[in-house]
Amino acid sequence: MSVEFGIFPVPNAAEPDELLGRVTAAEQAGLDLVGIQDHPYQRRFLDTWSLIPFLAARTRRIRFFPDVANLPLRPPAVMAKAAATIDLLSGGRFELGLGAGAFWEAIGAMGGPQPTPREAVDALEEAIQVIRLMWSGERSVSFEGEHYTLEGLHPGPQPAHDIGIWLGAYGPRMMRVVGRLADGWIPSLPRLPLEEIAGKRRALEEAAEKAGRDPSRIRRIANVGGTITDGSATKGWLDGPAEHWVEELTRLTSEHGFDGFILSIGDDAAEQIARFGAEVAPAVRAASA
Numbered sequence: 001m002s003v004e005f006g007i008f009p010v011p012n013a014a015e016p017d018e019l020l021g022r023v024t025a026a027e028q029a030g031l032d033l034v035g036i037q038d039h040p041y042q043r044r045f046l047d048t049w050s051l052i053p054f055l056a057a058r059t060r061r062i063r064f065f066p067d068v069a070n071l072p073l074r075p076p077a078v079m080a081k082a083a084a085t086i087d088l089l090s091g092g093r094f095e096l097g098l099g100a101g102a103f104w105e106a107i108g109a110m111g112g113p114q115p116t117p118r119e120a121v122d123a124l125e126e127a128i129q130v131i132r133l134m135w136s137g138e139r140s141v142s143f144e145g146e147h148y149t150l151e152g153l154h155p156g157p158q159p160a161h162d163i164g165i166w167l168g169a170y171g172p173r174m175m176r177v178v179g180r181l182a183d184g185w186i187p188s189l190p191r192l193p194l195e196e197i198a199g200k201r202r203a204l205e206e207a208a209e210k211a212g213r214d215p216s217r218i219r220r221i222a223n224v225g226g227t228i229t230d231g232s233a234t235k236g237w238l239d240g241p242a243e244h245w246v247e248e249l250t251r252l253t254s255e256h257g258f259d260g261f262i263l264s265i266g267d268d269a270a271e272q273i274a275r276f277g278a279e280v281a282p283a284v285r286a287a288s289a
Contacts, residue, residue, distance in 0.1 A: 006033025029277025035067030080134035179207025184219030221260030242279035
């Protein structure tokens with residue numbers, strides 16, 4: 001798979017024009033993806049599932065995904081319907097980032113469930129099956145689980161393309177779920193310490209092989225943050241010149257199979273997006289080819 005690049009803008013409700021400007025700048029810079037965090041309980045944020053179609057309608061090429069969708073607050077059958085609708089209306093420009101849940105106190109304050117960690121992962125596994133049934137094209141589907149059920153439901157419409165289900169995952173069991181059931185893995189680096197990537201990769205690949213799947217077909221897309229600077233000195237892992245970024249991201253592609261990088265946007269957004277698209281992305285693609 002070719003290496004793809006994108007941005008992770010903050011969905012700040014107070015700055016809708018700036019948000020749209022960053023997304024259109026990413027498209028103009030030749031980037032591929034926009035990931036939007038999904039925290040419905042955050043009063044300062046726009047709703048992710050309303051924002052993405054708004055942005056998709058104002059762009060032509062760039063693709064979108066929730067990074068990652070808040071499953072405990074969004075029933076999977078309804079989520080699948082919304083995903084298929086956005087994908088159809090955008091011409092196949094939607095992917096589904098999905099997580100088991102976090103910030104449980106805030107989820108509970110919004111009326112959501114309060115599961116144990118094991119129950120949350122169980123619910124995620126069921127949700128993946130429900131979502132795929134909703135996209136199956138079957139006339140009628142049923143599912144009986146501990147957390148979700150479908151009873152003779154007529155699903156549809158089907159998405160415009162085969163939407164990928166990419167999981168935000170860190171724990172041992174979640175990594176096995178990625179290997180067995182998902183189309184992609186979306187960790188945030190260095191929230192996941194760099195020295196732990198190899199172990200997570202092995203767990204993913206072993207689970208995939210045990211399930212009869214080709215591990216190389218599972219996408220690995222990293223959320224990364226830092227600043228592209230001038231000069232030779234680096235202040236941190238990804239705080240330095242474009243050449244430093246290219247070296248580090250190429251290492252992640254060659255050593256760990258990463259094929260996507262989503263840049264968290266902070267200060268000097270326009271400049272950083274332009275440099276990411278012009279100086280970093282082409283060089284990493286060339287080195288990884």
